[in-house]
Amino acid sequence: MFSGSIPALVTPFRDGAFDEKAFRQLVDWQIASGSSALVPCGTTGENSTLSNAEHHRVIEVCLEQAAGRVPVIAGCGSNDTMNALLHMQFSAKCGAAAALLVAPYYNRPSQEGLLAHFSYLADHSDLPIVLYNVPGRTVTDLKPETVCELARRFPSKIIGIKDASGDLSRVTDHRMGIAGEFCQLSGDDELALPFSAAGGVGCISVTANVAPRLCAEFQAACAAGDLALARELNDRLYPLHYAMFEDASPGPVKYAMSKVLDFIAEELRLPLVPCNAQARAAVDAALVHAGLA
Structure with missing residues (x-):
């Protein structure tokens, strides 16, 4: 099971290509800074702009560089069930600890369709699954009753959820509705403190890309029940x-990382572009507030 601060890693680009050298440095820095697991090829990793070959190479490099020091939860989501399975098969072969599977986007399946999608993947791969619900991006909302039913059907396969629904009541819905162990990870950094109080055990984080040690210390304080320290770090x-x-993510986080790390460029892939002046000013001020600049 997973817990603590888990960065949803950016994918560094240079001159249009995956910057493998920078990504390896990023993996090492994240582990040295206390991140408890790594997620390559999630939304923050611009997975929707990667070819399948690039997607698999990013996962492969992450696993090679992590070298068993922390688990890797490979981003395997797709709105095409067969393509998600392809990502899962590759990730399992490379040694990933689990697959992060976002609810299918754009084609807007019903709850019955979501049950069928995730059931098919659980039936056809041995890789444990962390569900990912982010209706603000996918439009489709993975309802608590569907999550609970999937966990009931596949107790050894459906092992957790990254919940970015923004609905904190769901932490209790899942906790009370699922009989066995089930790992609840926040998908919203700003809600990680109340999410933990409700029963969450960690966060798959955007902010941890640029502030991994602070995020790790915050999660450790939550786990220890040190509310005063958790509040201080959260502030x-x-x-x-x-x-x-x-601005559109991961534009601001790549800008922030380019300010803090000399090996990460701000480059994104179209249709994403570097963040605007307002976002840059907000990032600059926030880095100062956090003591990172």
């Missing part, structure tokens, strides 16, 4: 959480 990080979304 330091809070403006940064919001600054990460002042």
Whole structure:
């Protein structure tokens, strides 16, 4: 099971190509800074702009560089069930600990369709699944009753959820509706503190890309029940959480990382472009507030 601060890693680009050298440095820095697991090829990793070959290479490099020091939860989501399975098969072969599977986007399946999609993947791969619900991006909302039914059907396969629904009541819905162990990870940095209080055990984080040690210390304080320290760290990080979304993500986080790390360029892939002046100002101020600049 997973817990603590888990960065949804950016994918560094240079001159249009995956910057493998920078990504390896990023993996090492994240592990040295206390991140408890890594997620390559999630939304923050611009997975929707990667070819399948690039997608698989990013996962492969992450696993090679992590070298068993922390688990890797490979981003395998797709709105095409067969393509998601292809990603899962590759990730399992490379040694990933689990697959992060976003609810299918654009084609807007019903709850019955979501049950069929995730059931098919659980039936056809041995890789454990962390569900990912982010209706603000996918439009489709993975309802608590569907999550609970999937966990009931596949207790050894459906092992957790990254919940970015923004609905904190769902932490309790899942906790009370699922009989066995089920790992609940926040998908919203700014809600990680109340999410933890409701029963969450960690966060798959955007902010941890640029502030991994602070995010790891915050999650450790939550796990230890040290509310005073957790609040103090949360207050330091809070403006940064919001600054990460002042413009289309991961534009602001790549800008922030280019300010903090000399090996990460700000480059994104179309249709994403570097963040605007308002977002840059928010990031600059938040980095100062957090003590990172």
